[in-house]
Amino acid sequence: MVKERIERVKGTRDLLPEDMAKRRWVFERIREVFEVYGFKEILTPTFEYTKLFQLRSGEEVVKQLYAFKDKGGRDISLRPDLTSSVARLFVNKFQNAPKPVKWYYITNMFRYEEPQSGRLREFWQAGVELIGSANIEADAEVIALMIESYLATDLKEFTVNIGDRVLLDEFAKMLGVEDDIGLMRLIDKKDKMSREDFIASLKDFGLSDDAIDKVLFLIELKGKPDEILPKAYELFKSDKAKEELKKIEELFELLKAYGVYDYALIDFGIARGFDYYTSIVFEAIAPNELGIGSIGGGGRYDNLIEVFGGKPTPATGFAIGIERLIPILESKGLLPSFRLSPDxxxxxxxxxxxxxxxxxxxxxxxxxxxxxxxxxxxxxxxxxxxxxxxxxxxxxxxxxxxxxxxxxxxxxxxxxxxxxxxxxxxxxxxxxxxxxx
Amino acid sequence: MVKERIERVKGTRDLLPEDMAKRRWVFERIREVFEVYGFKEILTPTFEYTKLFQLRSGEEVVKQLYAFKDKGGRDISLRPDLTSSVARLFVNKFQNAPKPVKWYYITNMFRYEEPQSGRLREFWQAGVELIGSANIEADAEVIALMIESYLATDLKEFTVNIGDRVLLDEFAKMLGVEDDIGLMRLIDKKDKMSREDFIASLKDFGLSDDAIDKVLFLIELKGKPDEILPKAYELFKSDKAKEELKKIEELFELLKAYGVYDYALIDFGIARGFDYYTSIVFEAIAPNELGIGSIGGGGRYDNLIEVFGGKPTPATGFAIGIERLIPILESKGLLPSFRLSPDxxxxxxxxxxxxxxxxxxxxxxxxxxxxxxxxxxxxxxxxxxxxxxxxxxxxxxxxxxxxxxxxxxxxxxxxxxxxxxxxxxxxxxxxxxxxxx
Incomplete structure (x- = not known):
């Protein structure tokens, strides 16, 4: 027999007993909140037909798929997230179930991207999907749940920043931009580049100086609603945009009733990577010195069920990135220490x-x-x-x-x-x- | 956008809230026993270099791998079990840790084989590996733990049947068979064919009538040690075999001390599919009308660490098949019912x-x-x-x-x-x- 030492594959990691104890602690804390909110656990297969992820058309995600042909010649991919699979499951079996359907999952995902701080090729997420309600109450419910999930892990310094895809669409129209998705991608990357580079990239994209000023104004619309909404009402003039701003106003009122208002902020510069979001989008940010950006995010995706062949069905949800949350908890000394040895x-x-x-x-x-x-x-x-x-x-x-x-x-x-x-x-x-x- | 309804991939399943509640119940019961025995949870990546699984040389497993090339041209496979990964992890990092290393896992595996009752392409196992002890105590420990794990799920009608690869080797030598692995594979399949077919396949393999009689005698050696061991001492004459029988005798005495003797049986016809087992092997069987065979199994694998480039290190372990255990528990009415609706x-x-x-x-x-x-x-x-x-x-x-x-x-x-x-x-x-x- 050959003797050969084999390493693990790049971008993956082994979870040792201490890692597992920490994860279980975090999982159980989050799970408890998910369940008290009436979400029920599900799990879909680790791989799906590649088409499922392509249909959703999130270009970036498709590029990063672990796609392969199985021995039966099928085009298969390891799941890059659970939302597509959940939508598939809903279309296959749950279209006639009482609404809303409230599901949660705590499991692993796969993306073929360059490993970096907080980004692994196999990573875990704890997330929820709330399917069947178009009401702003549903957005408030998942945002409140996300905030309470972090609080359950003893994290206190964080915010959930809320943006809106409809407003970004209206904004693109206002500027006369045809490639609205392209503009959103640019805006989405703003935090990863300097102001100069961002402005240069907007110029390359074809925006006039006046339009660039408007973009810079838009991405500065960050803060509490009483400060930001008046400015937003000034910027946006279309009826559609005004209606959407009213929804956001109401959303924050509901978050007060949920008791989580202190953790929510407006951030109209948020677009979120996935192309399937349709309205409210949000991202959780916890200040840290580890170079970790968003520790979770989500939003409303009212078209996805239909894209997957289902009846038109509104939906919203979020995912918490476990490999991002745990190092932050750890750096802040918020994780208990675990005795693993026998007694x-x-x-x-x-x-x-x-x-x-x-x-x-x-x-x-x-x-x-x-x-x-x-x-x-x-x-x-x-x-x-x-x-x-x-x-x-x-x-x-x-x-x-x-x-x-x-x-x-x-x-x-x-x-x-x-x-x-x-x-x-x-x-x-x-x-x-x-x-x- | 195209509207297309997509099904899940053949051989996989969606786990709905009730399925998840049952699984969590079973997992937690088993986990508690694993931990009270001092085993610690670990988790290795979902995929490894294909070479890792090839090196172990279990031919059947390699045939059933979900193997693919990733975008970096690496040959990767979804794990068919966790033992290889655990051995890799041990070699990479834990060779100098205090012995024994006692690890457990509860996670999913993948095999590309025809879906059938209790066999899915993605399936879950709860298992342990005990690395670093060559003593028969270590075999007794994992067998006792396996028995107590089933008992913790309220299963009462089952046996753990214990065989021995050294004895099968000695038996092959006795018959003058060179391809001992081939003979073991045949013996392993005995329960899946009629007696006539089994005899015919032994004839095809090249055994004489006398040798076939011996094989038939061997596979009848099933029962409690006081009944079976005297017959075994008659069949086996080599010193090596006798030494091994002494070990088995002692193993059962230790199982008495563990308080699990009632659930253990000798079954010298057990070989286990994997080629890496070196001595004591065992399989759990629970009578059922669902067509489900073994609900778990394991054994000693003293060469594997070395094959993976480590220092020679004895090891033993087992895995419990969750997709086999749960339907049996269910059919016997042993699972509690779970209220999933809100209160x-x-x-x-x-x-x-x-x-x-x-x-x-x-x-x-x-x-x-x-x-x-x-x-x-x-x-x-x-x-x-x-x-x-x-x-x-x-x-x-x-x-x-x-x-x-x-x-x-x-x-x-x-x-x-x-x-x-x-x-x-x-x-x-x-x-x-x-x-x-």
């Missing part, structure tokens, strides 16, 4: 079967009582076994000698203090529970 | 902002108290909203009228009895808690 380590002395069997019985009795217990599977000598327990910071060690056993006793050692005492075998569980507090 | 539904009458905002405030107050509450995002008329609550079997409905609100009250309706009462807004949470019991 008790049972060491036996000698090779006699009777002693080994008793070590197992004691270990099992502790486990049955819900105590994380191990016995020395390696059969080490006492000194080595104690060194092992010490290295793993196991707080309690039980030592079984043959002579002690004959008297129905064991030695229990408190590894922090080094104190030892002799305890009757039938009292072990009780004693250990007391020592562990 | 409370808040309905408001009229379109006034004040009323809508109050509906949200009440809903949020209930949610903050941990009660799964929703309000009518659709803004339906009272009758329609009540019909919706009835359809979803939501036990408690709160109705907000404008006049009631002026008095600081709402109507609470018990949907089971139809009884209604007027309650002060500040008493709602208390009242609902009482009604939900």
């Amino acid at each position: 008790v380590f049972v060491i036996y002395i000698g090779k006699e079967f009777e002693v080994r069997a008793k070590a197992i019985e004691i270990t099992q009795a502790l486990r049955k009582a819900g105590i994380k217990a191990e016995y020395d599977l390696q059969g080490r000598k006492l000194r080595k076994a104690l060194e092992y327990a010490d290295k793993l910071e196991i707080p309690v060690v039980i030592i079984l000698g043959k002579r002690d056993l004959a008297e129905g006793k064991v030695t229990i050692r408190d590894m922090a203090t080094g104190e030892q005492k002799s305890v009757a075998i039938e009292k072990i569980v009780e004693e250990v529970k007391e020592m562990l507090g | 409370v539904f808040v309905i408001y009458i009229g379109k006034e902002f004040e009323v809508r905002a109050k509906a949200i405030e009440i809903t949020q107050a209930l949610r903050k108290a941990g009660i799964k509450a929703e309000y009518d995002l659709q803004g339906r008329k009272l009758r329609k909203a009540l019909e919706y609550a009835d359809k979803l079997e939501i036990p408690v409905v709160i109705i907000l009228g404008k006049r009631d609100l002026a008095e600081g009250k709402v109507t609470i309706r018990d949907m089971a009895t139809g009884e209604q009462k007027s309650v002060a807004i500040e008493k709602i949470v208390e009242e609902v808690k009482e009604m939900l019991g």
Whole structure:
């Protein structure tokens, strides 16, 4: 057999026990909020027909697909997000279900892009989709839920910045721009370039100086509604835009009722990468020194169900980026520390079967009582076994000698203090529970 | 935009809220046992270099790989199991960690094979790997853990059948068979064919009538050790085989100490599909009428770490097949039923902002108290909203009228009895808690 050392694939990572403990903590916190809001968990397959992701026509996403042909010649792709799959599932089976359908997921996605801080080729998202309500209440519900999800992880410094695709469309019309999607892409990239480069790119795009001034005015429309909305009403003159601004005004009033108003801001410069958003869009930002941008985002996508062959059905949702959230929580010291080592380590002395069997019985009795217990599977000598327990910071060690056993006793050692005492075998569980507090 | 209805890919499935609730229940039960045994959760990437799976040389698995080239020209495969990835991770980073390393995982795998009962192209496994101990205690530990995992899901009718690859090797030598792997593959398939076909396939393989009789004798060696071991000592004469039988004898004694002896059986006809097993192998079987065979399996693989470029390191582990276990639990009525609908539904009458905002405030107050509450995002008329609550079997409905609100009250309706009462807004949470019991 060839001996060859193989590394993991670029852009992927191994999650070690501590990573998993942190993730589970974050997942459970978020899950609890999702469920109390009445969202139900679903999971779609890891791969779908490539066509599903192409249909949605988000160009950037299609470029980044893990696309391949399977052995049956099918064009398959690993999911880049869950929204397409959820829409497919809805069209296949749930069009006649009572509305709204409220689903959530916590799972992994795949994008073939250059790995960088907070961007991996396999990454996890916790998200929701709310399908079947066109009301602004539905937008308020998912935005409030997103805010409360972050709060549940103890994050406090963050905002959810809210923009609107209809307004951006109207804005493009106002400027006489035909390629409105092109303009939105440019606006979307504004935070990744200098002001000079941004202006230059708008010039390249064909905008006049006057139009560029308007764009610069638009992207400065960031803040609380009472400050921003009056300016927006000045900028936008079309009836459609005014109606949309009224909706946003109401949205923020509803967010007050939800009790999350403090975390919401207007940011009319937000477009969001995906082409399928149709109205309210939003992005969560948490200030950090790790170079991590948005830690989640979402918006309304009222056309997608129809694109996938369903009846016209409004929908909205968001996804939280777990590989972005966790480092931020970590850098702010918001994650608890997790003890992963066992609570008790049972060491036996000698090779006699009777002693080994008793070590197992004691270990099992502790486990049955819900105590994380191990016995020395390696059969080490006492000194080595104690060194092992010490290295793993196991707080309690039980030592079984043959002579002690004959008297129905064991030695229990408190590894922090080094104190030892002799305890009757039938009292072990009780004693250990007391020592562990 | 094209309107096209897209189905999910053959051999995959969508997991709906009820499926997810069942799975989470099963996962949490199993996870608890894994953790109390001191195993720690890890997760490796969904795809690895194809070479990783080829190196292990399990021919059948390689044939069934979801293998593809990524955009960087890399040969990548979706993982068919986690053992190879775990071994890779161990070699890359954990060779010098204190032994044994005890890891568990609960995640999805992929195999390109014909979909059939209990076999999907994407499926989930809960498994453990115990790396670094060559002692029979380690085999006993993982077998006991497997048994306790099933017991934790309330499954009671099942056995873990234990075989041995060394004995099968010795048996092949005894018969003068050179292609021992080929013989094992045949033996492994015995349960999937008639006795006649099995005998015919042994003849095709080149065995004499006498050798075939021996094979038939071997595969009948199934049962408790006190019955089977004496017969095995008669069949096997080599020192190596006798030593191995002694180990099995001791293994069952240890399983007594673990308290799981009743669920363990000898079955010398077990080979297990993978070529990397080196000694003790085992398979869990639960009688069922669903056509589901093994519900989990594992064994010792002492060479794999070395094949992957590591220092020689003994290891053992198992995986539980979730898509096989759950239908069996279900068919035996062992899964609890899960209420997925909200506990409370808040309905408001009229379109006034004040009323809508109050509906949200009440809903949020209930949610903050941990009660799964929703309000009518659709803004339906009272009758329609009540019909919706009835359809979803939501036990408690709160109705907000404008006049009631002026008095600081709402109507609470018990949907089971139809009884209604007027309650002060500040008493709602208390009242609902009482009604939900």
